[in-house]
Amino acid sequence: MPRDTLTQEQIVRTAVRLLDEEGLEGLNMRSLGKRLGAAATAVYWHVKNKDDLVLLAADRVWQEVELPPLDPEDWRSTATAMAGRLREMLLRHPWLVQAISSHLLWGAGKARYDDHLLGVFETAGFTAQEADRAAGAVVTYVLGNALGASAAACLTRRFRRAGEDPEERFRETLAEASGAAEAFPRLRARLGTGAATEYAGAPDGSYAEGLRALLAGLRPAGGGTASGTSRPAPGAVR
Template sequence: MPSKTGFTSVWSREAPAKRTREQPSLSREQIVRAAMELLDTEGMDALSMRKLGARLGSGATSIYWHVANKEELLELVLDEVYGQARIPDPAVTGWRDAAAAFAYGLRSAILEHPWSVTLIGAMPSLGPNALAVGTTLMNAFELAGFTGMTLEYASASLLSYTLGATMPEVSWLNTVGRSSADAEEWMKAIRPQLRVAAADYPKLLARYEDYERIDFSRARHLAFDFGLISILDGLEARLRQT
């Protein structure tokens, strides 16, 4: 039965009983894997129970044995994305390395599954992977010395930076393509228009001209590194102040 909020989580439902003769042979893992493959190749708009059933060679009824609706299926695939953002034990690596591993891991997972940006923050992350990652991240900041609400603020700051830096990157890649050659081709096509549009801003135009010599893939990584290190340095400075 739906909750008062209209949202019911797949993680709050009882797991399917042991397979019986009436139960479809498809497993939850098979369904989630096929759904992610469909999302990776065709995007969020292409996902439907009917299309997923066809991809699995099964009817939608087989899928409904494991999930009540599309929203529950999206919860499952989102938790798989969080599962790729693995964090080492902060007691072993130190809090900064653990926090950085989370940021790099989540960025990598989002870039691999760009459709996930529409889900993060849009629905509660109640799956085992999300909860495990969140707990380890909180442990890292607790080890650093954050307490009370500052523990929440530190974790939220890191997550906000990671998402804020990665989401425009996903949009850029979706526009220009995912190879360096694609990016160079796009910049080559837009360059004459930039010169016209930025004619009254010579300093800005000079910066655009510099971009011609940039390896875009490397530049994106370095930009993320710069921001991440700045965030962690800022959090460390905040600890010293308090």
Template sequence: MLTREQIVRAAVEVLDAEGVNGLNMRRLGAHLGSAASAMYHHVESKDKLVVLAADHVFGEIPLPEPGRDGWRRAAASLARGTHAMVVRHFWLIPAMSTHLIYGPNKARFDDRSLAVYESAGFTEGEADQVAATVLMFVIGAAQGQAAEAAWRARLRRNGIDADKELREATAEIFAIAQTFPRLRARIDSAAASAEDPFEFGLHTLLAGLESRLTPEDHHPHGHDKTP
């Protein structure tokens, strides 16, 4: 007999392969070798299933202990874990734009995020703002990779060769870039930063947040220059 947990895990697998538009009860039933009607005994709708799946993947994020290594290391660890999770599950970004995501795993993640920033010396209100700001950065940083994965999933559903489409799009992008001097220079020189843009942005963001704290705000072991 199917359980709700099995259905949610299977939904995550279908979402990872095909995105939100590729998920329906018939497709999920086929994935589980069961009738679509059996899904409704555990989950009342596709929308509810998307929310359950989103909460499930928030449970994949390792939650650091802010008092162990300093708040910036804890914040960086939390941000990296969140970024990796969003990249793995590209459908989460569009799901968050159309669904209210909640559940015990999301609540646990939010609570730990607030604990990390309160441990730095931010007030409760400031911690709310800081946690929201860092999450917005992480989601934005993951957008490019998630968008490509979503694009590939859409092409697969339509039976289109994603690699061929990517080659053609890349050639067109390069052709357009040739008409702009700075973009052309970077293409011609194959210039690339040695630093990962996500790590650069994360370090810069956390340093900026730390600069808002006064010396009196810092809790013991809270000051940490290295994210």
């Protein structure tokens, strides 16, 4: 594809697909150009470098997150939906968790999400400072929860590139981890119960329970409408 027929939109869309399949380590201008049917040099007419491309790709996937209507009377359900939809996006694009730790990311997509999440708390009576802290706590919790899936995806690609069977490596690691846990009574009691059946996995329901506990502990100092009910919001992760 000649450079004058390429668009930044095409490049970014293709970069997201490449990142989903190959991760940050698999993204380079040559591979991207091949997928686009263009020379790598043609891509540079539309993006400055790889870092710029990651920034654009990250902003694109942030735009995927649907924003629920603000509801000051049931703000906890709205916050649950916001967190759940962010988590779903991060699980679709596990490279973004990697990128957050290695790139300076900003853009309209992330700003749109952050502004709406602040609105969830401010409309419920939180002060600006309280809303900042509450929003930060929610996003940090979701990012931490998505870290396991990101690590598993990264390791899977690494093992495959090395010609190894990822599933076998994970089974071996879990077996070794179980052996190490035998010396500790609480962990030993959980062996064989299914509490951890996959690498970087977590017990069923731990995400939803942790988020409920986090939101239950958040409330505006002045009272506000923080009694928010617990009916599930559309898109909420249970």
